Amino acid sequence: MLNIVIFGAPGSGKGTQSERIIEKYGLHHISTGDVLRAEIKSNTALGRTAKEYIERGQLIPDTLMVEILADVLDKLTESNGVIFDGFPRTIAQAEALKEMLDKRGQYITLMLDLDVPEEELMKRLIKRGQESGRADDNEETIRKRLDVYHTQTAPLKDWYKEEGKYAYIQGLGDLQRITDQIVSAIEERK
Numbered sequence: 009m010l011n012i013v014i015f016g017a018p019g020s021g022k023g024t025q026s027e028r029i030i031e032k033y034g035l036h037h038i039s040t041g042d043v044l045r046a047e048i049k050s051n052t053a054l055g056r057t058a059k060e061y062i063e064r065g066q067l068i069p070d071t072l073m074v075e076i077l078a079d080v081l082d083k084l085t086e087s088n089g090v091i092f093d094g095f096p097r098t099i100a101q102a103e104a105l106k107e108m109l110d111k112r113g114q115y116i117t118l119m120l121d122l123d124v125p126e127e128e129l130m131k132r133l134i135k136r137g138q139e140s141g142r143a144d145d146n147e148e149t150i151r152k153r154l155d156v157y158h159t160q161t162a163p164l165k166d167w168y169k170e171e172g173k174y175a176y177i178q179g180l181g182d183l184q185r186i187t188d189q190i191v192s193a194i195e196e197r198k
C-alpha cells in the first residue's frame with residue numbers, strides 16, 4: 009500500500025501533480041476540495057454548510073472534515089493506495105488520519121511538500137480564477153486562504169518531519185521535472 013499526502017499552499021500544483029502519479033502507481037485520488045465542490049453543486053446540506061466556509065477562505069471545521077474523509081475512505085474500492093490532496097490541513101486532521109489508517113492496518117508512506125514562492129502562488133490562483141471561475145479564486149479570498157495556510161496548515165511540515173515522512177519538492181518550474189522529483193521520492197520510500 010502506498011498512501012501519500014500531497015501537501016502545499018493553494019496553487020502549489022497538488023491537483024496537477026496528483027493526476028500525473030495516480031495512474032503510474034494505481035492510486036485513488038482523494039481531493040477534499042473536489043468532494044466539497046461536488047456537494048455544493050448537488051446543493052446538499054453539507055454543500056450548503058461548506059459553501060459558507062469556502063467562500064470566506066476559511067477551513068471547514070475539523071470534526072466535520074474528518075467525518076467526510078472517513079465516509080470517503082469507507083466507500084473506496086480496492087487499489088494500491090491513496091493520494092490525499094488537500095487533507096490534512098490541520099494537526100488535528102493529521103492525527104485523525106493517522107488513527108483512521110491505523111484502524112485499517114495502514115499508514116502514510118510519505119508526505120510530499122510542494123514548495124512554491126508566494127508571488128507565484130498569487131499569480132497562478134488569480135489566473136485559475138479567471139479561467140475556471142472558482143468562487144474562491146478571487147484576490148481577497150486568495151489572500152485569506154494563503155494566510156490560513158501559513159497559520160493552520162504549514163505547521164504540518166514539522167509534524168510530518170517528526171513522523172519521518174517528510175519529502176521536500178521544489179514546486180516551481182518545468183512540470184515534468186517536478187513529477188520526476190516526486191517519483192524519486194516515492195521510489196526511495198515505497
Ligand code: AMP
Binds near residue numbers: 040069
Ligand atoms: P482546495 O480545493 O483543496 O484548495 O479546497 C478549497 C476549500 O475547501 C478550502 O479553502 C477549504 O475551505 C475547503 N477545504 C478543502 N479541504 C479541506 C480540509 N481538509 N479541511 C478544511 N477545509 C477544507
